[in-house]
Amino acid sequence: MVYMMLIMNVVGAMWMNVFLLLLCTKQAGVVVGPTLLSRIRRVEDFFIQASSAEYYxxxxxxxxxxxxxxxGLETDIPYLKRNIRVVSIVAGGGIILASICAVPLLWLLIKVFTVTKSRFPFYLLIFTVLANSASPVVIRMIAESKFDNADLGRLAIYSSLISEMSCVAFVATLTACSSTIRLVGAIIATLVTVLLIFLNNYLPFFFNKRNRHNRFLTNSELFLIIFILLAISLLVESAGYTAITCCFLAGLMFPREGKTCRTLLHKLTYAVNTFVLPVYFGYTGFQFNISKIFNKLTLILTVLIILLSAGTKIVATLAACYYLKIPRNESLILSFLLNMKGNYDLIIINSPPVPKMLWENDIHDLFLSVVVLKTLILAPVVAIWLNRGEFCAHYPTTLEILNPESELRMLACAYIPRHVSGYLSLISALSGCPNATLNPYVAHLVELPKKKKSKLMYHQLEDGDQYSDDEEYGGNDVVQITNALDSFISETKIPAHEAKIVSSFLTINQDVCNGAVDLRVSIIVLPFHKHQRVDGKMENSMEGIRTINQKVIRHAPCSVGIFLDRGQTGFQQPHGSLSVQNIATFFFGGPDDREALACSKRILMHSQVSLTVFRFIQANSSIQNSWISDASHKDEEVVMAISSIGTENEMDNVFVDTFCNRYVAQGKASLIEKYVSDGAETLVALRGILDNMYSLVIVGKGGRANSSLTIGMSDWEECPELGLVGDLLASSEMNFNGSLLVIQQHRHSEEDEALIPP
Structure with a gap:
């Protein structure tokens, strides 16, 4: 038996990673169950005993x-609030059409099985099988494909959640209205759910204060929370209702700030993904017996219900997506994802919503076969579809093409707690627009030691310790960074996510880039490898940071910013501040400067920020023409240079004009034009500008390559990764005490362009 399960999992591993867990565990359950191995007498006696059903x-x-x-804990509440209309239409379309199509199917099955009693519960069963989308299955498939941060992936996740919760609420409401006893049970279930939510709103604050110097809660405190959850869930189940909604709402309403939520996510994510879901999906397959559908009538009904269920969901989803103007290919994959079964369907099949009632064996086996077979058939189709590049493309990868009022995802990398304080100020400024959502991730980069510490057995760990060396890396810095993030989230209510990357400094840049792709961020923010001392001089922070920055800049899958935080004299957190901070953006032209200006659009929306854009313009065009003539002795290259510069000039003018019409004309920002002829005049202009008190300067890394505006400035360049102007502003000689953000725009390759959605 063990060898057989291993063979099935090896065969399943040959399939794509998307449905690896889902399909293989269900296959393993089918193999062990009555379909194959449990036909053997000894295996059947082992798995199917007198009291085994109650245990299972x-x-x-x-x-x-x-x-x-x-x-519920992992639900992105801001996304759900922003897109509740879209999600509700997609989920509601399937529910409405299923409620209609369930009527003729009910009539047919009543005739076939001669159902004379409990026709209303029978209708609820048919409705659930047609309308429900198993959210755990959908979430697992999308998470395995690393598709959960894409718009389509999140739409599928929350549409399935709304669909499942609506089915549960619909069935529970109709069941409660069927009798007085059921109504009393519904009231009890509602009251204990409210009690659970009430307790969850107060216990975390108590535990957070008790563990203010720790990163996680102790195991006993965690057990208390889980015990309360399961105890109240049992009360709901004993009242005759499923506790799915109760537990989901408890997680949804759980306070996100502090160590309690972090501990629950840390513990539950690993346990659920590696143990709970595989066992649950395996049990789903274990219940299936393929011999039950060999009957000709049962086989015909199984195929009919599968086709009707799939067709209902596909037609309803396509119609809803057509109304919402969602692209056709995305609509189709969404309709297949919402066809997944296996959660609430199994509950109502095994436990009808009528006390002391069980379905007849033929009805039970028919619908169980429909639920299992439908998921096993559609899972490979969805997996192959999800692995196509057009759905997995990392987009958007630049700020220039991103709508200033759409969601911005950013990844800020920190090595030590000092880096985090500057990042939090930047995150606070970027979240100033109420219509634009910011989704920031703060990653703690920790160098992997050459010699790992000795392993302890699990029972040798102290209470609250983690059974992983990775959790110990970072020392006290981990606690300080965690406390800083907790305080920031509590004060600003900005949902900043914490992550940790433990790797060798030789390969940590690859982990950063891979993390950016998985999180689908538009910009990576890195710390400058130097920090300012008390005397104003610049000093190296850590060995290896500069090399990592250079590697990330070279291979990043999105735009990159290098942030130099100058502490108390630099940029401060705007939230809660009474004074307005002045920010300057230098625009010389080119893609990097357009990216810097696009970032400035986000920041100027904050009420405590005043933005001034300085545009540097060539004073004498003859100098630019002479530079072009000296650039090459070949006529073809001269023509190409002129054409390229002309195109860039046109793009710069359009971008700046759009900025002026939208922000400068409305008094949200200021634009000052500086006419200079060469690098010397540019340097003088920069010194004059920096005499004013600017707490933050934003500039593009490259500007326009070999521009006459910066001729001669490269003679003293020390840090090429900052560009000519950025390197100048970061040096101690400029006497600039504000913070600095240097941005490089991501350059799209031809493959990237092909994958960008229209």
């Missing part, structure tokens, strides 16, 4: 409660 049902209940609570 209770363990299934525990798994279901844990992963529904985990789903």
């Amino acid at each position: 049902m209770f363990f299934s209940f525990l798994c279901r409660m844990l992963f529904m609570f985990s789903i």
